[in-house]
Amino acid sequence: MKDSRRTLLISLPVAILVIVAVFPFLWMAVSAFKPLSQLYTIPPQWLPDPPTLANFKNVLFESNIPRYFVNSLIISIGSTFLALVFAVFAAYGFARFDFRGRSAALAFVLIGQLLPTATVIVPLYIVLNYLGLINTYLGLILVYLILTLPLSVWMLTGYFRGIPKELEDAAIIDGASQLGVLFRISLPLVTPGIIAVTLYSFVATWNEFVFALSFATEKEMKTLPIGLAEFSTEFDTDWGAVMAASFVMTLPIALIFLVMQRMFVSGLMSGATKG
Amino acid sequence: MAQVALNKLVKRYGAYQALHEVDMTVENGEFVVLVGPSGCGKSTLLRTIAGLEEISGGTISIGGRVVNTIRPKERDIAMVFQSYALYPHKTVRKNMSFALKLAGVAQPEIDKAVERAAAILGLEPLLDRKPKQLSGGQRQRVAMGRAIVRNPQVFLFDEPLSNLDAKLRVQMRAEIRELHQRLGATTVYVTHDQIEAMTMADKIVVMRDGHIEQIGHPLELYDRPANRFVAGFIGSPAMNFIEGQVDASGTDRFIASDGTAIPVSARLGILKRSPAVLAIRPEDLSIVEENTPGAFPGMVSVVETTGPETIVIANSCGTRLSVVIKERSRLKLGEKVWLSADVSKLHFFEASKDGRRLAA
Amino acid sequence: MTLRNISPGVWFILPTMLLLAALIVYPMLSTAELSVTDANGAFSGMRNFNVAISAPSTRLILFNTAYYVIGSVVFQLLLGILAGILLNQHFAGRSLVRSLMLIPWVVPGIVAAMTWAWMFHTDYGIINYMLMQVGIISEPIGWLTNPNTVMPALIAVNAWKMFPFVAVMVLAGLQSVPEELYEAVRVDGASFWHEIWHIMLPQLRPVLVSITLLLTIWALDGITIIYSITGGGPANRSMIFPIQIYVQAFEYFEFNRAAALSVLYFLFISVIIVLYMRVFAAQEKD
Numbered sequence A: 001m002k003d004s005r006r007t008l009l010i011s012l013p014v015a016i017l018v019i020v021a022v023f024p025f026l027w028m029a030v031s032a033f034k035p036l037s038q039l040y041t042i043p044p045q046w047l048p049d050p051p052t053l054a055n056f057k058n059v060l061f062e063s064n065i066p067r068y069f070v071n072s073l074i075i076s077i078g079s080t081f082l083a084l085v086f087a088v089f090a091a092y093g094f095a096r097f098d099f100r101g102r103s104a105a106l107a108f109v110l111i112g113q114l115l116p117t118a119t120v121i122v123p124l125y126i127v128l129n130y131l132g133l134i135n136t137y138l139g140l141i142l143v144y145l146i147l148t149l150p151l152s153v154w155m156l157t158g159y160f161r162g163i164p165k166e167l168e169d170a171a172i173i174d175g176a177s178q179l180g181v182l183f184r185i186s187l188p189l190v191t192p193g194i195i196a197v198t199l200y201s202f203v204a205t206w207n208e209f210v211f212a213l214s215f216a217t218e219k220e221m222k223t224l225p226i227g228l229a230e231f232s233t234e235f236d237t238d239w240g241a242v243m244a245a246s247f248v249m250t251l252p253i254a255l256i257f258l259v260m261q262r263m264f265v266s267g268l269m270s271g272a273t274k275g
Numbered sequence B: 001m002a003q004v005a006l007n008k009l010v011k012r013y014g015a016y017q018a019l020h021e022v023d024m025t026v027e028n029g030e031f032v033v034l035v036g037p038s039g040c041g042k043s044t045l046l047r048t049i050a051g052l053e054e055i056s057g058g059t060i061s062i063g064g065r066v067v068n069t070i071r072p073k074e075r076d077i078a079m080v081f082q083s084y085a086l087y088p089h090k091t092v093r094k095n096m097s098f099a100l101k102l103a104g105v106a107q108p109e110i111d112k113a114v115e116r117a118a119a120i121l122g123l124e125p126l127l128d129r130k131p132k133q134l135s136g137g138q139r140q141r142v143a144m145g146r147a148i149v150r151n152p153q154v155f156l157f158d159e160p161l162s163n164l165d166a167k168l169r170v171q172m173r174a175e176i177r178e179l180h181q182r183l184g185a186t187t188v189y190v191t192h193d194q195i196e197a198m199t200m201a202d203k204i205v206v207m208r209d210g211h212i213e214q215i216g217h218p219l220e221l222y223d224r225p226a227n228r229f230v231a232g233f234i235g236s237p238a239m240n241f242i243e244g245q246v247d248a249s250g251t252d253r254f255i256a257s258d259g260t261a262i263p264v265s266a267r268l269g270i271l272k273r274s275p276a277v278l279a280i281r282p283e284d285l286s287i288v289e290e291n292t293p294g295a296f297p298g299m300v301s302v303v304e305t306t307g308p309e310t311i312v313i314a315n316s317c318g319t320r321l322s323v324v325i326k327e328r329s330r331l332k333l334g335e336k337v338w339l340s341a342d343v344s345k346l347h348f349f350e351a352s353k354d355g356r357r358l359a360a
Numbered sequence C: 001m002t003l004r005n006i007s008p009g010v011w012f013i014l015p016t017m018l019l020l021a022a023l024i025v026y027p028m029l030s031t032a033e034l035s036v037t038d039a040n041g042a043f044s045g046m047r048n049f050n051v052a053i054s055a056p057s058t059r060l061i062l063f064n065t066a067y068y069v070i071g072s073v074v075f076q077l078l079l080g081i082l083a084g085i086l087l088n089q090h091f092a093g094r095s096l097v098r099s100l101m102l103i104p105w106v107v108p109g110i111v112a113a114m115t116w117a118w119m120f121h122t123d124y125g126i127i128n129y130m131l132m133q134v135g136i137i138s139e140p141i142g143w144l145t146n147p148n149t150v151m152p153a154l155i156a157v158n159a160w161k162m163f164p165f166v167a168v169m170v171l172a173g174l175q176s177v178p179e180e181l182y183e184a185v186r187v188d189g190a191s192f193w194h195e196i197w198h199i200m201l202p203q204l205r206p207v208l209v210s211i212t213l214l215l216t217i218w219a220l221d222g223i224t225i226i227y228s229i230t231g232g233g234p235a236n237r238s239m240i241f242p243i244q245i246y247v248q249a250f251e252y253f254e255f256n257r258a259a260a261l262s263v264l265y266f267l268f269i270s271v272i273i274v275l276y277m278r279v280f281a282a283q284e285k286d
Helices: A002-032 A054-062 A065-096 A102-114 A121-130 A137-161 A165-173 A178-189 A191-207 A210-215 A224-233 A239-259 A261-273 B042-050 B092-102 B107-121 B136-148 B166-183 B194-200 B218-223 B228-233 B266-271 C008-035 C047-054 C058-087 C094-101 C109-119 C126-133 C150-175 C179-187 C192-220 C223-229 C241-250 C255-285
Strands: B004-013 B016-026 B031-035 B057-062 B077-080 B154-158 B186-191 B203-208 B211-216 B240-247 B253-256 B261-263 B275-280 B285-288 B296-305 B310-316 B319-325 B336-341 B347-350
Touching: A002 A239, A002 C058, A002 C094, A002 C109, A002 C150, A054 A065, A054 A239, A065 A102, A065 A137, A065 A178, A065 A191, A065 A224, A065 A239, A065 C008, A102 A137, A102 C008, A102 C255, A121 A137, A121 A210, A121 C008, A121 C241, A121 C255, A137 A191, A137 A210, A137 C008, A165 A178, A165 B042, A165 B077, A178 A191, A191 A239, A210 A224, A210 C223, A210 C241, A224 A239, A224 C109, A224 C223, A239 C109, B004 B042, B016 B042, B016 B057, B016 B186, B016 B211, B031 B042, B031 B194, B042 B057, B042 B077, B042 B154, B042 B186, B077 B136, B092 B107, B092 B136, B107 B136, B107 B166, B136 B166, B166 B194, B186 B194, B194 B218, B203 B218, B203 B228, B211 B218, B211 B228, B228 B240, B228 B275, B228 B347, B240 B319, B253 B275, B285 B319, B310 B336, C008 C255, C047 C058, C047 C255, C058 C094, C058 C150, C058 C192, C058 C241, C094 C150, C109 C150, C109 C223, C150 C192, C150 C223, C179 C192, C192 C255, C223 C241, C241 C255
Parallel strands: B031 B186, B031 B203, B077 B154, B154 B186
Antiparallel strands: B004 B016, B004 B057, B203 B211, B240 B253, B240 B275, B253 B261, B275 B347, B285 B336, B296 B310, B296 B336, B310 B319
16 A cells, blocks of 8 residues: 555656656657648657658758768767867876876866856857868867867776785886876776767767857858758758757767767766865 | 895985885795884885885895996885785786896796696685785785796785685795795885784884884884884774873872873883873773772773673773773673772883883 | 976967966957047046936836846756756656757857747737637737736747757756765665755756856846847836847947946956856856
């Protein structure tokens, strides 16, 4: 008796929670497969009948979305990789050495991670413009380091700290140089951290909106989030296409999430708690 | 093989001084154990010999060569760590060959050296496993294997047995000694466990607060501790200390702070009337009949049986005295007993903070 | 100081620090310079600040920003704490529910914005339909075009997007509460509500303090959702501070005025960042 009451007390809120969390996502998916006539009906039609790929055809063959997708891919991968290279060294330096100014430098990295993009957007535009990097891949890749680098440094510092000091002492006794210790011993041991950082950086840059909006204004250089926003700012929003494009954009993220959910969550958490 | 000599070695961390002008020599082929409570500087000392810590003053020489600024890999040493520090992502074979590989030794020679070390330690069947797949004792052996593969001049051990359970620890103690006898390498071994020090060392170095308190053969330390600290640190159960003074006015007696009189040797006249500490090991006290000459009273407060012997703790002489007896005891708590001290086994220390040994 | 005396750690972090300085410090200094000069680069004192502050829309924008930030953070915390406590209970399918709950957080911000914009659609939106079905409203509401509903609607989107983050942190905090503590109060005869009030919330306090500050910073940085759904409209009713900076710079090309706004914005944000870092440092120490 008491047990069934408890079950009800828990399962009802759980059901509400699941609906709240999942419904918008499902509605997006469902809408993406609806033909035009079923999108704009009163009352709304719950399920597409029959489902159609017309919206996807529209998005994939008659819009700029594929180009934007490729742009996003290049910029995200570029910035993620670049941040990783720098962050491995910096994080190792922070984790393993004590030197004057260390905590000030770490605090600066944390500030960099917390700093809202709007504060630096104006001068960044001027600098990029001066360097001729507006509307280039390199421009956005560099600017995205503001998102990816501090975060990667923070997360990797935590992972490097997790490696016992004795292990590195042993390697030094065995004759390894400082860089040898890093590449032969420590780096292989923080592989989970590298994966988590890569995922997080990729997702952060893949989703980024404001910098892309400001620094990639030409059709050839726009990224997916901007392309998506464009659909609806035009007068006549094609909601079927918007939902299909949203679906396409969410797909890589969903795949990453499905394949390595645990790592993803712990990565997001360490990223969040440590700044 | 080589001698290790430390001369006025100083190590500072900012304002904190971890080592105070330490002088110490480890002879060629000697097994020296550094022992002391945690924070006494023994591990720091070992790490400076290894070259993992820079020194702030003095010299370290290995095999007659001053190595103060020489990097660890050029010191011709090997070290076994408390956590074993096996590379988790490498197999046992790779763990053992890493140093030789870094030194640019040819592969066939590396293989030979690894096989030889593995044979000595019985590691052959484990060579292709990862550290995670090994038991604590096996890991310990691999850590030693990694050290002996390089055939170094000096072996350094940093509390290598403290992560093992009691039974395995006793076994590994013997194995390390055996290995040392077989290889004859100069060895510096750090532990906080005085029993390990007593059973393994050719020579013990007792440290406290960055100072060396005493250096000597294990039994020398046991029989003639240089000060009250060493006396209390070496031996288990710990030595008993009784505060008071020698009363040489008529009879040769030591008067404890509560007035209890304990007979002492007549030669102690020189100490008379100055405050001192009388010390006696628990096995040099015995429980006797009431009318035994020189016996003094106590009251039983704890009786612990270990099997082969019994430890009786008695309130006496203004303190708690441990007495180790061979026979089973029927003593009850609160019972009055009579204690007798072996006059030839008494130690005396200054009542001062240093508590230096007084001649007797 | 010779090069040999410099800790190797400095060399390891140097490239990153230089890069961050170029990407963050230089632009910030440059922002400060821009804010006190005119379009020709001549020193103009506080004029840009005066113009920016005295603009008629400033009060509305400040109000909107506060409204959006407070509303978002309150509902994110509320929903997140409830979800976290719920997901800490034992029930069948718990791990599946935990994964599903993360969806809003994982979905890209722009996708969330578009999806909710579609759901809020006045004529064909599912939200109006459902509310009318259950009789809460009698005719469709123009959620995103009505000046009175646009902010609550945007806050709802932001709350939905971020509550899983709070829930995950709360869950992690609750899992670090030793089971004996719960057992102890149960032995003492406490009810479930006592458990929440006397065990869970006190244990969660440090976590909640730091995530509240984080959520505040993130809400203040909330351009994506608002800009892509309403662009700040209707009639500036959803215009918040960072969007105003963007609009001044890239729609009106008033770079100096935008810089002045950036400076003000940064000063305010830095107060919260400093608070957060103090909390963070205190927690690191434990």
